[in-house]
Amino acid sequence: MPLDELYRREYGRILASLIRRLRDITLAEDALQEAFAAAVRLWPEQGPPENPVAWLMVTARHKAIDQLRRRTLAENKHEEMITLATPEENAPVPQDTLRLIFTCCHPSLAREAQVALTLRTVCGLSTEEIARAFLVPVPTLAQRLVRAKTKIRLAGIPYEVPDDDELPERLEPVLATLYLVFNEGYSASFGPELVRGNLCAEAIRLGRQLVELLPEAREPRGLLALMLLNDSRRATRTDATGAIVLLEDQDRSRWDRERIAEGAALVESALRGGPPGLYAVQAAIAALHAQAPTWSETDWPQIVQLYGILLRLHPSPVVALNRAAAVAMAEGCERGLALMAGIDLPGYHLLPAARADLLRRLGRRPEAAAAYREALALVNNDAERRYLEGRLREVEAGKP
Amino acid sequence: MLYTLLIYLDEKQFASLPAAEQNRVHQACGAWHEELVRSGHSRGANGLQPSALTATLRERDGRVVVTDGPFAETREILGGFELLECKDRTEAIAIARRFPALQAGATLELRPNVIGNECRAG
């Protein structure tokens, strides 16, 4: 296996095990970087070792011991030296990855710190890659990472998987972090590039790990299903010029059938065995869309029902807006418009955009144009702006 | 009487002082505290880690929610406290006036303690 692929696959898992031994994230990161640097130097000359992962773990541990030895001269670090000197397993322990995820997503860290730290440590993304993905200056992101690691150390954030009774609550920020990473890749909230596939791939990879590590938990399966189902449409969400293609107009023959099948099976199992969770219900909606042969043949009544469940689980005007849009499809545009009139979402461009869409379908062109203009005044994303401008030109030109 | 001296400081302003000055203030505060221990006025003291290391808990809709950061988003935050046993408030104020970090911009709030199971005023 090429070294960069090994890095991608194993970095987070090896790091997680090193952190457990060293009790120091920064020390573990430095040692593992040095080990990979040594591999880049030595493997081409000497040929790759028989067990590359074990080689990296042992080498990283030796690098850490070297560093600690230098520190020991100044401070008392005998205890750490003793722990490190004892023999140990040379393969990553899966439980350590879970420990690392829960530490990175501890609720006493800010969400942006959770996201940055998870991508840096568990996924092994570089500071530059993360900064680019979130359009943050590199020094800002580097500082964010340093602060988060300092907080983990000084505030005594543990390196442990929470107990069963704490697990559902502690899973929430973990799932929210993963979904944020996915969505950041799926639909950038600003900036020129709509789809940043790398983040989607990382979020899905992490979602798979989480499902594997917590086979009893249902919501991780719901989230993984949701990400897979959305991702199945990624290639068709924009056209060659980068313009948005609505679900309605997407080329369904290009949707990724493998992802849809995997996602749909996960939805089934996520919904079984208890009351439905937030992600499982959203995934169920995504599955109905993904499995519909055409836009008009979509099972709208069931989608309306699922949005109703979602609204009860998580009352929010955004969910109410989605439900109203589904009602428009199931029961007619007037019904949808009436529901949208009761939704208060100041500053959110998708409400006037959805209203504009229904007004356009009803042929109420001047009202539709006014609503498109309202949406345009609020939108941030270039691709969405171009879409709305196109629609506005159509209704102004009197096209149906 | 038991009093608590709450020490408030502007973390940014304090961090902007030269390192030597920060150390000098820290050492002077340490000496001030040691003196209070010797004179029998101090019943304990704690310095707090920076507010960035804080977690806050609140109850929302029947469940406890943990969030990152201090409770109050203010420029000046609690940096520590000193528990004082004094014969009266005048004595406590006299001690507070000598607190070295006042010169470096800290503010002190002196509050009487609730004793035992007494139901507090107000």
Place this chain on the structure above:
Amino acid sequence: MHYLLLVYENTERWSQLPDTGKRQVSDACYQWHDGLTRLGQARAAVGLHPPETATIVRNRGGRIEVVDGPFAETKEVLGGFEHIECKDLDAALAAAKTFPALKAGFAMEVRPVLV
């Protein structure tokens, strides 16, 4: 690790509670403290009289002035704190989560102590 659990109270909500309600919350808080003592976690506990009883000592242009408090005119004020010693932040959060006055609209801030 040492932590300070800072108790912030919503004075408006507190003043609306009937006396029996205040007594109940206050008794439950003492029991909570006793529980932490039995666990060997409690190091010190301080309850403060309300902010109106506060005096401010500060430096204004080089001279020390003493004025009537409190320091910050906010609806939510520091009402006291509990100093605990425990394994890690999760143990401190677990102790904080069971603080009875959270139900009465109080908030709790968990800060690591310099040792």
